[in-house]
Amino acid sequence: MEKADITKTIVELTVDKVLIDMETDVERSIRNIVDLGQNFSNGRFQKYFFEIAQKMLENEESPYYQHAKNIITKVNHETLKTFGINLGYNGCTNGAKQIRENEKKYRFNIPWTIAFSMKSPQNKITEYEIEKVISQGEKLGIYVYLIFCPTSKIQQAVYLLKKFPDCAFVIFLEGEFIKTQIVEELYKYHNFMISILSESKEFLKMAGFLTENGFLYAVHSFYNDNKFAEIITGDWIKRALRTSSTFAFLIKEKLCSFEVKKEVRNYVLRVREKQQYPIFLMEFTSDISYINQIISEDSHSIGFNSNGQLYTSAGEIDGKNNNLLKSSLREILKKNMPINVSGKSLL
Incomplete structure (x- = not known):
């Protein structure tokens, strides 16, 4: 199995756990998702995005914080997982790496x-x-x-x-x-x-x-x-x-x-x-x-x-x-x- 496949599998398993944890503690789960994103961020865009997200979570009165809670409670969790991984990992991490390699090629x-x-x-x-x-x-x-x-x-x-x-x-x-x-x-x-x-x-x-x-x-x-x-x-x-x-x-x-x-x-x-x-x-x-x-x-x-x-x-x-x-x-x-x-x- 290639490194990219192993990393994606780890991300999927971790997201599954976070989604289960959401049933008992939504606010903590939001922080865990952002922390997870930072841990797997390699490119400039991912780091920039998750730095903004962490800054947002410092203010619990922020409308964005409530917005994140609404998404988690109202959107199908399989959709959050699949779309999120396809966009964040396939598109912004592994895909971005492929793009840069192919541009050189x-x-x-x-x-x-x-x-x-x-x-x-x-x-x-x-x-x-x-x-x-x-x-x-x-x-x-x-x-x-x-x-x-x-x-x-x-x-x-x-x-x-x-x-x-x-x-x-x-x-x-x-x-x-x-x-x-x-x-x-x-x-x-x-x-x-x-x-x-x-x-x-x-x-x-x-x-x-x-x-x-x-x-x-x-x-x-x-x-x-x-x-x-x-x-x-x-x-x-x-x-x-x-x-x-x-x-x-x-x-x-x-x-x-x-x-x-x-x-x-x-x-x-x-x-x-x-x-x-x-x-x-x-x-x-x-x-x-x-x-x-x-x-x-x-x-x-x-x-x-x-x-x-x-x-x-x-x-x-x-x-x-x-x-x-x-x-x-x-x-x-x-x-x-x-x-x-x-x-x-x-x-």
């Missing part, structure tokens, strides 16, 4: 996570094309994937959950309430977190159902210049706080101005620094990019739209060779993220 930067959009009615990419990319991504050390899709296509996402049990998925849903038969499919898997659109008509109904059934879930919204006031006044996050969601994601729209994005980012940082609300708020683009750069310097976030075309935070990148239907993931990364002789990415 192949001489191109490798992103920590990849996003896929299946939102368009004329969707050209299917779960099978995405499956090919994830299969290639795992070999490079990428274990975290973001799927944007309407609830009508949730079964395509379920196919991916089944195919890749070692990956962590965040499924960004839009549209009507999740039907019971679809949810029954989701019950079988624990390697994902759902995020629901706060502007959906049945937003609160869906959130209540997910809470009642022990799902790990988040809330998201797409913002532009017109939504700026609603965000910085706190009106938007108050809507998110009516749920038991773990995260609140603010996602910049294409036409949003640089100035508004910067102000929203500053607002998010202030809220987190003050530990102002019992929910973890993120400016999606900036925070994902920040994690990428901690794990691998000069790395960039990437995604593929519903036509299979590559995009980054700077926008869509044209060309058939930048389309997952025409090229392999390695070919796309080699073309767009080569590392030059100085060791810096050219993108």
Whole structure:
């Protein structure tokens, strides 16, 4: 058995014990989870994250402390274990190590996570094309994937959950309430977190159902210049706080101005620094990019739209060779993220 496999087994056994201990002492178990994370943290990102978590636990009046207790008591423990290990160990520890090794080997930067959009009615990419990319991504050390899709296509996402049990998925849903038969499919898997659109008509109904059934879930919204006031006044996050969601994601729209994005980012940082609300708020683009750069310097976030075309935070990148239907993931990364002789990415 390889060292990585032994370490993962030790982590799994320890998490199992912590989850059992939670039944009698939730607060102590939270501290044990953070201590466990620090003990197995090797990379910069993991150490940074758990240092923040320990600092948070010093203040028992912190809204984050209550938030952690709510998650532990309301979310299915098998989901907490599986998603947590897939994200924290596979994605941020072992996966990050693989990414750095493969960057040296192949001489191109490798992103920590990849996003896929299946939102368009004329969707050209299917779960099978995405499956090919994830299969290639795992070999490079990428274990975290973001799927944007309407609830009508949730079964395509379920196919991916089944195919890749070692990956962590965040499924960004839009549209009507999740039907019971679809949810029954989701019950079988624990390697994902759902995020629901706060502007959906049945937003609160869906959130209540997910809470009642022990799902790990988040809330998201797409913002532009017109939504700026609603965000910085706190009106938007108050809507998110009516749920038991773990995260609140603010996602910049294409036409949003640089100035508004910067102000929203500053607002998010202030809220987190003050530990102002019992929910973890993120400016999606900036925070994902920040994690990428901690794990691998000069790395960039990437995604593929519903036509299979590559995009980054700077926008869509044209060309058939930048389309997952025409090229392999390695070919796309080699073309767009080569590392030059100085060791810096050219993108």
